[in-house]
Amino acid sequence: MSEGNGDGYAVRAEGLEKRYGEKRALDGFDLAVREGTVHGLLGPNGAGKTTAVRILSTLVRLDGGRATVAGLDVARRPREVRARIGLTGQYAAVDEVLTGRQNLEMFGRLFHLGGRRARLRATELLDRFDLTDAADKGVGTYSGGMRRRLDLAASMILAPAVLFLDEPTTGLDPRSRGEVWDSVRALVTGGTTVLLTTQYLEEADRLASRITVIDQGRAIADDTPDGLKNTVGGDRVEVVVADRADIPRAVEVIARVADGEPEADEAGLRVHAPVTDRVNALTEVARTLQDEGVAVEDIGLRRPSLDDVFLRLTGHRTEPPGVRDTSTSASQPKEAAA
Amino acid sequence: MSTRVRPDVSPEARPSTATGTGSDARSGSGPLDLTDLPVRSRTYWLLADVGNIVRRGLTHYRRQPVNIAWQLGFPILSVLLYGHVFGSAMQVPGGGDYRDFLMPGMFAMTMAFGFINTATLVVHDSTKGVIDRFRSMPMAPSAVVAGRGVTDLLVACAELAIMMLTALVMGWRPDAGPGFLAAFGLLLWLRFALIWIGVWLGLLVPNPEAAGGLFVVAFPLTMISSIYVAPQLMPDWLGWVAAWNPLSSTAAATRELFGTPVAGDSWIERHALLMAGVWPVVLTLVFLPLAVRRFRRLSR
Numbered sequence: 001m002s003e004g005n006g007d008g009y010a011v012r013a014e015g016l017e018k019r020y021g022e023k024r025a026l027d028g029f030d031l032a033v034r035e036g037t038v039h040g041l042l043g044p045n046g047a048g049k050t051t052a053v054r055i056l057s058t059l060v061r062l063d064g065g066r067a068t069v070a071g072l073d074v075a076r077r078p079r080e081v082r083a084r085i086g087l088t089g090q091y092a093a094v095d096e097v098l099t100g101r102q103n104l105e106m107f108g109r110l111f112h113l114g115g116r117r118a119r120l121r122a123t124e125l126l127d128r129f130d131l132t133d134a135a136d137k138g139v140g141t142y143s144g145g146m147r148r149r150l151d152l153a154a155s156m157i158l159a160p161a162v163l164f165l166d167e168p169t170t171g172l173d174p175r176s177r178g179e180v181w182d183s184v185r186a187l188v189t190g191g192t193t194v195l196l197t198t199q200y201l202e203e204a205d206r207l208a209s210r211i212t213v214i215d216q217g218r219a220i221a222d223d224t225p226d227g228l229k230n231t232v233g234g235d236r237v238e239v240v241v242a243d244r245a246d247i248p249r250a251v252e253v254i255a256r257v258a259d260g261e262p263e264a265d266e267a268g269l270r271v272h273a274p275v276t277d278r279v280n281a282l283t284e285v286a287r288t289l290q291d292e293g294v295a296v297e298d299i300g301l302r303r304p305s306l307d308d309v310f311l312r313l314t315g316h317r318t319e320p321p322g323v324r325d326t327s328t329s330a331s332q333p334k335e336a337a338a
Numbered sequence: 339m340s341t342r343v344r345p346d347v348s349p350e351a352r353p354s355t356a357t358g359t360g361s362d363a364r365s366g367s368g369p370l371d372l373t374d375l376p377v378r379s380r381t382y383w384l385l386a387d388v389g390n391i392v393r394r395g396l397t398h399y400r401r402q403p404v405n406i407a408w409q410l411g412f413p414i415l416s417v418l419l420y421g422h423v424f425g426s427a428m429q430v431p432g433g434g435d436y437r438d439f440l441m442p443g444m445f446a447m448t449m450a451f452g453f454i455n456t457a458t459l460v461v462h463d464s465t466k467g468v469i470d471r472f473r474s475m476p477m478a479p480s481a482v483v484a485g486r487g488v489t490d491l492l493v494a495c496a497e498l499a500i501m502m503l504t505a506l507v508m509g510w511r512p513d514a515g516p517g518f519l520a521a522f523g524l525l526l527w528l529r530f531a532l533i534w535i536g537v538w539l540g541l542l543v544p545n546p547e548a549a550g551g552l553f554v555v556a557f558p559l560t561m562i563s564s565i566y567v568a569p570q571l572m573p574d575w576l577g578w579v580a581a582w583n584p585l586s587s588t589a590a591a592t593r594e595l596f597g598t599p600v601a602g603d604s605w606i607e608r609h610a611l612l613m614a615g616v617w618p619v620v621l622t623l624v625f626l627p628l629a630v631r632r633f634r635r636l637s638r
């Protein structure tokens with residue numbers, strides 16, 4: 001059942017602009033999300049992910065460009081858009097004082113389900129998100145994962161056509177993260193389109209069938225996870241040497257079999273390069289290094305990760321999980337992106 | 339709005355989670371039908387939305403009775419302490435009983451401090467993203483603020499009732515009758531005006547901790563008024579400021595209505611009843627637009 005305007009896209013944004021004073025949070029941002037898919041919006045701190053989600057979910061006005069959600073213009077028909085979307089913001093927006101059930105019933109009534117239906121819907125969602133046991137406890141006592149799931153449940157009350165998830169697993173432990181991923185997958189099986197922002201490359205890789213990479217308010221790539229990985233080339237052979245002094249020799253050896261210039265990571269004692277004939281290249285490198293008496297810590301083939309993609313596209317890595325909002329992100333050289 | 343929702347996800351779409359709790363025992367006969375939601379007018383939904391926000395606010399108090407105890411504790415304690423400790427030492431112009439003078443002042447003070455409550459609750463909702471969630475839903479955005487206001491007025495009624503009972507127990511004997519009701523109304527009228535200051539500040543301050551700091555601002559504002567001491571007994575300039583404090587007009591007007599008027603000689607004191615009606619209008623005219631503007635700015 002198509003909710004859109006028949007073109008198969010649940011979300012479309014063209015040239016979105018949003019300025020905060022001098023700062024261009026969005027600077028000609030384009031996005032197209034196919035119905036019934038999970039679409040990842042991947043970008044570092046301050047890239048404009050939240051701003052994009054807030055515009056698409058009618059929370060903030062856009063300064064330029066055009067956006068439709070479920071076929072409806074977000075600027076002209078916000079009320080109707082709101083009846084078709086669910087939003088889980090960057091911070092779990094549930095009422096801490098109420099119980100899980102009271103939360104869902106309240107949101108259900110505010111979604112205009114009426115009292116009886118809101119109660120039934122709450123019970124149903126509590127069950128579906130595995131919160132039945134904690135249903136009548138105050139949300140203040142919930143774990144981060146439970147809170148997130150309640151938050152997801154609240155945004156699912158109307159079984160929306162489009163669901164926006166802004167960093168749904170940030171700050172969660174691995175187990176809770178897995179739980180949220182399961183819930184998201186289940187929602188998509190049920191026909192919901194999901195736009196998911198994340199800083200975790202793994203998350204985008206696992207959940208999304210298509211990924212838009214955003215940096216400095218602009219989409220700098222849009223492809224499938226595999227397609228993105230292919231843009232940095234195919235497999236790479238990678239060697240970790242025991243002694244820093246051996247790096248030049250490793251570079252030399254790898255260069256003989258590689259398709260491209262080997263890259264050396266001095267700090268990690270790592271040398272790697274793209275290869276086509278994977279197995280032969282690996283055997284060759286291993287044998288030569290041994291013959292030349294280079295002590296090798298590790299050797300292997302590696303598929304490029306989205307992290308590599310990111311580095312290639314933006315000139316800087318995404319921050320490792322857990323060090324958000326530190327000075328590392330602010331001091332990354334952004335000029336390299338151009 | 340009947341066709342806009344799609345059928346629910348299928349039962350097999352249930353997430354299987356690592357915990358394994360809450361087994362497959364699905365209540366009812368399958369997904370709820372969300373396709374024929376009732377069609378009603380905007381006004382109907384606005385009122386319903388306000389009602390639901392109020393319900394939420396009152397549920398908060400029900401789930402955290404300690405909060406209302408705190409909220410009432412301060413004024414009740416003030417009634418007891420000021421009444422007993424200063425009761426004999428304080429004089430009232432015209433020679434009335436200090437307790438009769440103090441009680442209406444305490445009521446007005448409780449209404450005045452109410453804006454801190456409003457601000458604290460609003461700042462919680464806005465920093466925790468709850469207001470954003472409301473705004474992303476098809477409900478009326480104005481219901482968020484209106485619901486807050488109605489809740490706070492209901493709570494104010496409860497506060498006044500409990501304080502008045504305490505005062506009666508302590509021997510306060512106001513005139514019963516229409517004057518009493520009018521006084522009650524004027525107190526709520528003041529509280530109504532302060533809702534807008536509370537909402538405005540709640541959207542202005544950056545975090546709940548900062549909202550707690552509002553007490554530091556509010557305290558001198560209640561001291562420099564006729565709540566505890568008649569302005570005539572203060573130094574000239576201070577007395578003048580105190581007399582023009584909107585709280586003084588409400589306090590003086592309710593003293594009159596409770597049958598224990600305190601004569602004053604300045605224009606503002608002689609027109610307390612009038613000004614107890616006018617001041618809240620002025621405050622509302624100033625702060626309601628500010629609050630609305632601040633609320634609108636959320637979508638900037």
Ligand SMILES: Nc1ncnc2c1ncn2[C@@H]1O[C@H](COP(=O)(O)OP(=O)(O)OP(=O)(O)O)[C@@H](O)[C@H]1O
Pocket residue numbers: 020023024025043044045046047048049050051052090199
């Ligand atoms: N309300 C605002 N006022 C001023 N600047 C803002 C505002 N909201 C966002 N910005 C700025 O716009 C840029 C994009 O912010 P946004 O929150 O969209 O990034 P993000 O990709 O979600 O980052 P994060 O990963 O940290 O959540 C940032 O530089 C941010 O400082």
Ligand SMILES: [Mg+2]
Pocket residue numbers: 049050051090166
């Ligand atoms: Mg963000």
